[in-house]
Amino acid sequence: MASEILQLSNIISSSVHDLLELSKTNNRSLPVLNESFAPNKDVFRENPEASLATAKIIAASVQLATTLMPPGEAILAFIAPSSKAAALRVCLECNVPEILREAGPQGLHVMDITQKSGSKVDSDKLTRVMRSLANSHVFCEVKPDVFAHTMHSSVLDTGKHIEEILENPEAKHDGTRGFAAFYEYAFDDFAKASTVLVENMIDPKTAFSDSPVHAPIQRAFKHNLTLYEWYELPENAYRRCRFGIGMMGVAAMRGNEILSEFDWTVFPKGLVVVDVSGGFGASAKFLATHAPHVNIIIQDKPEVAAAGMQAWQGHSSDPLESKRVIFQSHDFFDPQPVKQPAGFILKNIIHNWGDSYSLKILTHLRAAASPDTKLFIAGVILQYLCPSSNDSESAPEPLLPSYGAHGEHQYMLDIISNA
Numbered sequence: 001m002a003s004e005i006l007q008l009s010n011i012i013s014s015s016v017h018d019l020l021e022l023s024k025t026n027n028r029s030l031p032v033l034n035e036s037f038a039p040n041k042d043v044f045r046e047n048p049e050a051s052l053a054t055a056k057i058i059a060a061s062v063q064l065a066t067t068l069m070p071p072g073e074a075i076l077a078f079i080a081p082s083s084k085a086a087a088l089r090v091c092l093e094c095n096v097p098e099i100l101r102e103a104g105p106q107g108l109h110v111m112d113i114t115q116k117s118g119s120k121v122d123s124d125k126l127t128r129v130m131r132s133l134a135n136s137h138v139f140c141e142v143k144p145d146v147f148a149h150t151m152h153s154s155v156l157d158t159g160k161h162i163e164e165i166l167e168n169p170e171a172k173h174d175g176t177r178g179f180a181a182f183y184e185y186a187f188d189d190f191a192k193a194s195t196v197l198v199e200n201m202i203d204p205k206t207a208f209s210d211s212p213v214h215a216p217i218q219r220a221f222k223h224n225l226t227l228y229e230w231y232e233l234p235e236n237a238y239r240r241c242r243f244g245i246g247m248m249g250v251a252a253m254r255g256n257e258i259l260s261e262f263d264w265t266v267f268p269k270g271l272v273v274v275d276v277s278g279g280f281g282a283s284a285k286f287l288a289t290h291a292p293h294v295n296i297i298i299q300d301k302p303e304v305a306a307a308g309m310q311a312w313q314g315h316s317s318d319p320l321e322s323k324r325v326i327f328q329s330h331d332f333f334d335p336q337p338v339k340q341p342a343g344f345i346l347k348n349i350i351h352n353w354g355d356s357y358s359l360k361i362l363t364h365l366r367a368a369a370s371p372d373t374k375l376f377i378a379g380v381i382l383q384y385l386c387p388s389s390n391d392s393e394s395a396p397e398p399l400l401p402s403y404g405a406h407g408e409h410q411y412m413l414d415i416i417s418n419a
């Protein structure tokens, strides 16, 4: 055991050393916890070696801390995520991230925060909520009861003026980069679904089912539609747009993985790539700049396609006007209407569906494909966590092969989508 502690500590110090050297060589600054986030401050991660060193530091430091924690305390720590999710939702509902951005680094007293948020919550209670988050470096308490942003809390900010949001709360996320939309979705729909996981897993009606209407989200919100059918209901317009804009945020946060690795010049000008269930067009946005010679059809459910087109019209209407990018409503359980395109993209889709459903989606694409059509599936492969895993992407021992805390959210997403 002593040697494992030492091994973890060595991983941390050698990776920190590598990271500092890389940041010097590449002239990239490293994050400062109590400064607001800006994408240009995070570019150090674009270097694959720096990204790997960071993954090792995160995985090893959490593993080291967990090794040294009393067992009861480590288990007690599992209560924290659900109460923190609720605490974050309070702050999002009160538009605290926008209020604190406008206050600047000196922060704002919580009485002023509640007043600016429309006085809908008690300031003493909000102080408790914010302090519990500040204890995890989401917000910081710069003086008693005065809070400011940290880099983690600042990603919750839409970037809009507080008055604009209060005037038109339904449009809170319209025209934003999507980070706040994604987190608000996560701490609302997703977090509520996770509260009924146990009931869903033991109820005989849902326990052994892979039906998309038997996931925890249906139980939490008491309906029997698929998540996306539910989003299509008129009363869920806010949730639907929040989710669509949030997926754009996810793409901006994570980059375009597989799409950026492909040599798009192999496709002659004017060929068509279909982004199947492309949502608001996160992949198309990437291709419109990185492969401007390719035409893109973004397919999705009718309401999503319409809302996605509206979002593009407000921002980047050129590709729509030139018809290089087209939104098309299509249900992927129906035959694919675009025949023999250069490529089909399925990004962040397959993880949502059981095998029999995924097979149906893929069979329709196969039927429409030519022998040369390329299929791009962008998603996450969850690794086994035992040391025998022989994957070249695996972390070195004694770290978990998955890099543990570094990729934690993928395992959580899998549970709520599939358990």
Ligand SMILES: C[S@@+](CC[C@H](N)C(=O)[O-])C[C@H]1O[C@@H](n2cnc3c(N)ncnc32)[C@H](O)[C@@H]1O
Pocket: 228, 247, 248, 251, 276, 277, 278, 279, 280, 281, 282, 283, 299, 300, 301, 304, 330, 331, 332, 333, 346, 347, 348, 349
């Ligand atoms: C997780 S999102 C991914 C969106 C996009 N590919 C991305 O990565 O940003 C899943 C998408 O599948 C779409 N979807 C769900 N059911 C569908 C169906 N039956 N036919 C077509 N699209 C569907 C949803 O509307 C949503 O936009």
